[in-house]
Amino acid sequence: MIDRYASIVPTKWGERISGVKTKLHTKDKVIALTFDACGGKDGSGYDEKLIQYLIQEHIPATLFINGRWIAANPATFAALAANPLFEIENHGTEHRPLSVNGKLAYGIAGTKNVKEVIHEMNDNADQIEKLTGKRPTFFRSGTAFYDDVAVSVAHDLGFELAGYSVLGDAGATYNSEQVYNALTKAQSGSIVIAHMNHPEKDTAEGVIKAIPQLRKAGFSFVQLASYPED
Template sequence: MVTALPTTSTSAVSTASPVSVEPVPPFASLEKKLIDRYAASIPTKWGEHVPGVQTQLATKERVIALTFDACGGTVGSGYDEKLIDYLIKENIPATLFMNAKWIGANPDIFATLAANPLFEIENHGTEHRPLSVTGKPAYGIAGTKNVADVIHEVKDNADGIEKLTGRRPLFFRSGTAFYDEVATSVVHDLGFEIAGYNVLGDAGATYNTEQVYKALIKAQSGSIVLAHMNHPEKDTAEGVIKAIPELRREGFRFVQLAAVAHP
């Protein structure tokens, strides 16, 4: 609140009404700063393993991070109950990357999973788009088209998850897991880490049972496994169920991403 100063007269005081000054919201200020910072940046890299993407846990312990994407929208808003029930029955921690569209289609399931300490809820984007500052597509899906688009693809779903759970996500994974290196820098500036993978567990839920199994048993100490929980009609659950006992016999245990990255 700014009050008008007295006039130059010593016998009178200005009666002008106070002038309200609207504060600039902190996020609007940050958004402008990031847009300005990267305005002239031209990406030269594109893919799943670009700078800024964490593909493995920083540990030599025999641990594996199982991560499952829930994509939503045209790429599937189903729920693989068989997979999740198995993880619960076997007391296996996992990290679930959830897209805003999937959450919107499955509010009750989301609430149940978010309340289960076995599961770490992380951010799979607002529109399930590849993260680009030039609109570059991946697998036929158009990417975010500029820095502002990148910001809202990440932040809007993070805000939604935080509102529903009381916990702000720590990690982000884009739709298709594709990025350019300018976009990954923006994500880090927003305060999030980017979770890639070094074990492709089900190739977008296209693998059959045997393919999922063979992919998972190749996991090493610190591996991050990427699979999907939004296609119950596919074979992901069967492959995971077949692989887990063998991995346990080899001495592996399963951890959430945050348990290692943010102990």
Template sequence: MIRLPTASALVFLSILHFFSFAGEGTTLPPEELTEKYRNTAPVQWGEHVSGTAARIASEGKEVALTFDACGGKKGSAVDRELLDFLKRERIPATLFLSGRWLAKNRETARELAADPLFEIGNHGAEHRPLSVTGRSAYGIPGTESVSGAAREIEANARLLEEITGKRPRYFRSGTNHYDEVAVKVAAELGHVSVSHSHNGDGGASYSKKKIVDGLLSLRGGEIVLFHMNRPEGRTAEGLKEAVPLLRKKGFRFVKLGEWPLVIEGRSPEP
């Protein structure tokens, strides 16, 4: 009997591939990144640190919907109802896919990437908080070093490029937690670290009413965080009710790549 590699094995192989071709597609190889930031200690930790983007630079009614696919034992499913709704209503979105989720859903990822409605982002090889000191969030240990942060980003970037044919530009860490040094590492690897201004579904735990009420409170320029890997949640139901109402108010949905981002501590990106 042929045994297929497990999700953890696929991520491990991706990490090995990263170190085998350290300089390919990166600004600096891992050893130079480690040396560059050796004496740089982070002072910030959380969802909104220097260098992250939490809004788009819109003075109108543009809103960016983003959807995380986290993976793992309870999070490797696909919310087909949600994706079908986005397609049917022609709602552009940015989808952040983790290596754990990709291990179970390669063909789905390929199909989503082929749809011009969607933009694919990097959600990390192992869905870990992005830290250079091992900080944790929600009980999930973060990456422990500069090289660990680089592995978390680059291994999944290469896997996404292998599956979709395109290297991702945007990165969101597992749990959406960062320190500011790790964000600089992401930038060295060609990624913009994306947070959010509105938590749309609370990890797919919110009620339909809470999702709808939150969406109807949006202002232009928001980046909204949802999940697309938990079909048992109420995310699809909430969006189905709120989207027509938002459109009546004049809101327009965009992908991250269609609009300049507001970067914490800097002027909006061009």
């Protein structure tokens, strides 16, 4: 695979390129809540308030977990993986944009070649499979940026690439009102991206405020794998 892609030059770069799924393929009033746990020096916290609210309200969600976050939170990861409300998916080994030439996104250097693309996806998938007995089928890169060559590599490895249609907390930088406003604009089939690794931020409060309004509007919540995606 490395040889096959080594000489191909990417022509597209971004969050919404072909092969990255951004919506559920349905007209049902359902929303897929997805929460990233990015890991690393400033990103290995655990927003227990957010997760306990989801559990209390029986709200399913998809959790994209980075390898560094698992290493920092092994017991919490095991508990989350054992809870059927949560679908555990792959947020990469080192939380890097998925590129074959080191392209940056938000100041984070992407993978530099096909070998690093494979490492970024497979090593964390192997770890999740070893710990949970189930190999993740979805991958979201650090920053959710991809180039078109990396997308093809991901598909050859058997991964679906998960983008988003609703920016729920902008990397956990939104205040609670901004999170609320973002989530309450969700539509049928929306995939919401937010974060569960910054308990010091306002994501939990915004989500807790938005969920009752979304339910009142007739929406229910599903795991990403429950529906096909566009």
